[in-house]
Amino acid sequence: MAASQVKLKLLIDTKTKKDLFAEVGKDFVDFLFYLLSLPVSTIVRLLKDDGGEVGCLSDLYDSLENLNDNYIQPTQNKTNLLYHNSSLPGSEFPLLLSGADQYSATTSTTRNVYLCSNNNSRGPFGYNNSNQHASEIPNDICPHCHVTMSVVVPLVNSSSAAANNTNTSSGGFVKGVVTYMVMDNLEVKPMSTISSITLLNSFNVQNVGSLEEKTVDLGVDEGLKLLKASLECKNVLTSVFLGNIVEEKEVEPN
Numbered sequence: 609m610a611a612s613q614v615k616l617k618l619l620i621d622t623k624t625k626k627d628l629f630a631e632v633g634k635d636f637v638d639f640l641f642y643l644l645s646l647p648v649s650t651i652v653r654l655l656k657d658d659g660g661e662v663g664c665l666s667d668l669y670d671s672l673e674n675l676n677d678n679y680i681q682p683t684q685n686k687t688n689l690l691y692h693n694s695s696l697p698g699s700e701f702p703l704l705l706s707g708a709d710q711y712s713a714t715t716s717t718t719r720n721v722y723l724c725s726n727n728n729s730r731g732p733f734g735y736n737n738s739n740q741h742a743s744e745i746p747n748d749i750c751p752h753c754h755v756t757m758s759v760v761v762p763l764v765n766s767s768s769a770a771a772n773n774t775n776t777s778s779g780g781f782v783k784g785v786v787t788y789m790v791m792d793n794l795e796v797k798p799m800s801t802i803s804s805i806t807l808l809n810s811f812n813v814q815n816v817g818s819l820e821e822k823t824v825d826l827g828v829d830e831g832l833k834l835l836k837a838s839l840e841c842k843n844v845l846t847s848v849f850l851g852n853i854v855e856e857k858e859v860e861p862n
Contacts, residue, residue: 613827614639616790618849620820621813627845628811628819629791634784636826637796641781643835647692651835658832662839685749692745723759724750793842824849 617631630636646654652662652669672686680686721742740752747756782788789799789807797803813819826834830848837847 613825616824616826616845616849618822618824618845620822620850621811621818622820623815623818625846625850626843627792627850628813629789629807630845631799632788632790634780634782634788636790637782637788638780639826639831640790640794640796643838649689649692651839653690654832655836658829658836660832660836662836682754683749683751685745687745688743688748720760721763722746722748722757723761724753724755725758726750726753726755790845792845794838794844822849 614633614635616636619628619631620626621628648665649669652665655662656666656669669690673690675686677686721744723742724740741750741757742761743757745757746760747758749755750757787799788796789803790796808816824830833848834844837844841847
């Protein structure tokens with residue numbers, strides 16, 4: 609079952625008030641890489657539902673959503689663009705964002721596709737491959753016979769097969785055999801003592817006493833903030849987490 613919250617251990621330079629990097633497990637790395645699979649329309653919708661916007665893409669999204677179906681080609685369905693699914697089976701990932709996506713097939717452990725409901729397109733063995741089409745969107749329009757595609761068929765792929773294989777590990781995208789480090793700009797790399805020392809040198813840290821560790825939780829709200837910040841700046845972790853940390857330090861009694 610997908611995690612609803614993951615933990616990050618931040619290494620903060622208290623002098624510059626910046627996050628140098630985060631020590632994380634595979635769950636957070638899986639989440640970051642899962643973001644790369646999200647269609648633009650899904651990103652826009654997630655941020656709109658959270659009260660945010662993605663430049664003029666939000667206006668473009670609204671214009672398609674409000675466009676009367678009379679102006680849409682009969683072989684097209686605007687739901688395809690407005691509620692397009694991720695290409696990855698998200699049941700294996702920490703889906704912190706999936707709750708806002710009512711059309712997402714990834715919120716279920718079983719991924720379905722939808723076939724044409726027109727019986728005339730089926731052959732003697734069940735389906736005529738030359739005419740049969742499949743869609744990830746329920747009630748999509750069949751491009752062959754123009755009727756709704758409402759026949760539900762479970763989708764079998766390598767990821768779902770691996771999830772049912774008892775010889776596999778915890779699934780997801782990356783292996784959990786190491787700890788990972790995530791830079792402020794979301795660059796990901798395996799963590800090691802040498803890489804940590806090299807990073808501190810590259811940040812020109814003169815006094816290790818100015819460094820502070822802080823463990824934070826990434827839930828739905830933080831996940832959406834991270835998604836939005838990743839489209840706006842290069843210091844994502846500092847932008848999402850360090851503001852609260854600085855406020856806590858400033859109100860501490862002397």
